[in-house]
Amino acid sequence: xxxxxxxxxxxxxxxxxxxxxxxxFVISAIAAFLLGSLLVFMMEGARPRLKKPLRIFIDGMRMxxxxxxxxxxxxxxxxxxxxxxxxxxxxxxxxxxxxxxxxEILRGSRVTLSSGQEEAATALGFSRPSMFIRIILxxxxxxxxxxxxNQLIIxxxxxxxxxxxxxxxxxxxxxxxxxxxxxxxxxxxxxIGFYWxxxxxxxxxxxxxxxxxxxxxxxxA
Amino acid sequence: MPEYSEVSINNxxxxxxxxxxxxxxSLDVSRGEVVSILGSSGSGKSTLLxxxxxxxVPDRGEIRINGERIGVxxxxxxxxxxxELAKVRTQLGMVFQGFNLWPxxxxxxxxxxxxxxxxxxxxxxxxxxxxxxxxxxGMAEKADTYPCTLSGGQKQRVAIARALAMQPKVMLFxxxxxxxxxxxxxxxxxxxxxxxxxxxxxxxxTHEMDFARNVSDQVVxxxxxxIIEKSAPDVFFNNPGSExxxxxxxxxxxx
Numbered sequence: 308x309x310x311x312x313x314x315x316x317x318x319x320x321x322x323x324x325x326x327x328x329x330x331x332f333v334i335s336a337i338a339a340f341l342l343g344s345l346l347v348f349m350m351e352g353a354r355p356r357l358k359k360p361l362r363i364f365i366d367g368m369r370m371x372x373x374x375x376x377x378x379x380x381x382x383x384x385x386x387x388x389x390x391x392x393x394x395x396x397x398x399x400x401x402x403x404x405x406x407x408x409x410x411e412i413l414r415g416s417r418v419t420l421s422s423g424q425e426e427a428a429t430a431l432g433f434s435r436p437s438m439f440i441r442i443i444l445x446x447x448x449x450x451x452x453x454x455x456x457n458q459l460i461i462x463x464x465x466x467x468x469x470x471x472x473x474x475x476x477x478x479x480x481x482x483x484x485x486x487x488x489x490x491x492x493x494x495x496x497x498x499i500g501f502y503w504x505x506x507x508x509x510x511x512x513x514x515x516x517x518x519x520x521x522x523x524x525x526x527x528a
Numbered sequence: 529m530p531e532y533s534e535v536s537i538n539n540x541x542x543x544x545x546x547x548x549x550x551x552x553x554s555l556d557v558s559r560g561e562v563v564s565i566l567g568s569s570g571s572g573k574s575t576l577l578x579x580x581x582x583x584x585v586p587d588r589g590e591i592r593i594n595g596e597r598i599g600v601x602x603x604x605x606x607x608x609x610x611x612e613l614a615k616v617r618t619q620l621g622m623v624f625q626g627f628n629l630w631p632x633x634x635x636x637x638x639x640x641x642x643x644x645x646x647x648x649x650x651x652x653x654x655x656x657x658x659x660x661x662x663x664x665x666g667m668a669e670k671a672d673t674y675p676c677t678l679s680g681g682q683k684q685r686v687a688i689a690r691a692l693a694m695q696p697k698v699m700l701f702x703x704x705x706x707x708x709x710x711x712x713x714x715x716x717x718x719x720x721x722x723x724x725x726x727x728x729x730x731x732x733x734t735h736e737m738d739f740a741r742n743v744s745d746q747v748v749x750x751x752x753x754x755i756i757e758k759s760a761p762d763v764f765f766n767n768p769g770s771e772x773x774x775x776x777x778x779x780x781x782x783x
Contacts, residue, residue, distance in 0.1 A: 423626045426628060427628035427630075428642075430620070430621075431617075431622075431691075432615075433614070433642065433645060434614065434646075437645045442641075446630070446631065446632050523676060524674060525631070525632070
């Protein structure tokens, strides 16, 4: 049996890893986006006292290697009597870490949105949350779609770190096959193909978003 | 309860960084009346208009819409919450110099968004009412296009439809034609003229002298935050009481 045939016969291991990676990625991406949006909303909200701690959180996250955060959640928190499963630790680290990045991306675009649009919404009686959700956020997403797509790909790649805290995702699958059959080259090449495939799908959806944006005159990204 | 005009402004004052922009301004606008506010730039006219719906918070004085106080609670004289303000603001429609349409929404959605999110209309009802008002400003065919494809005049007409669809009692116009190319001014003014004939109460900050002369019932002239002339248009334009207004009109004629 060639090395490739060995891999083919254990394709279930890859599929399981692929499924886990995609699940972790989708959950984390959605939650991180929601967290980022919420952070931006709270930073411009009625409570100025919140602004500083939120800023510190965002900067603190951005200035820290993701791997350290994953380690901290899985190996560090038990010393505080907080025991998370590998999945819980991994996913919550991804959400907090990338949520901070999403917040920073959205906020950067937020400050350049014309204030007249908000005045119009205010004059029409919009509440703050519905103004943010219906008027502001969709525009921020359209404007930042390029950087957002990039950040999503970084998030995808960060899921690979979770192998270190025993999550059975794609990289873990390749790792275990490569050590079981001693075929690291082929195993890791296959896994690269999987990451490329997911990234290409992401790029494609960002392109679709781009088309929506162009129709509306958002051609900056 | 005393009888109030549709809009009554009493002793309004406002400063920005120590500069007084409005000083003790009082103005009554009755139902169906069209009032033009003139004045050179920096005279405080836009600030006055923006105070009426509390986009700008005055330092002193009070504003009532149909007797209902805006911005400050009647019982406790505490500032209103955004929600309380929104309720009073439903009586006021505002049109801005820069149109302020939302670029990510279609023309129709620009009109229906507040109907759905603020007034709680069902999608179908909102759509119907939205189309009705787009029709009114002659923009129904453009319902499914996006603001970036419209000319300035068309954008402003959509903005007017958006404000009208909320069925306000009073329409506030903040220099609605100042950002338009000269050849596009007419279409917006003609929509506004129709509204005045339908009996809308309108307060208009403008530089359009002909429009102020022909359409308004009352012309107000602001100078350095003080109302120095308030009269019917024929008096204002033919025989103004103040020297300052006379000079303003001459300069306008010369230009």
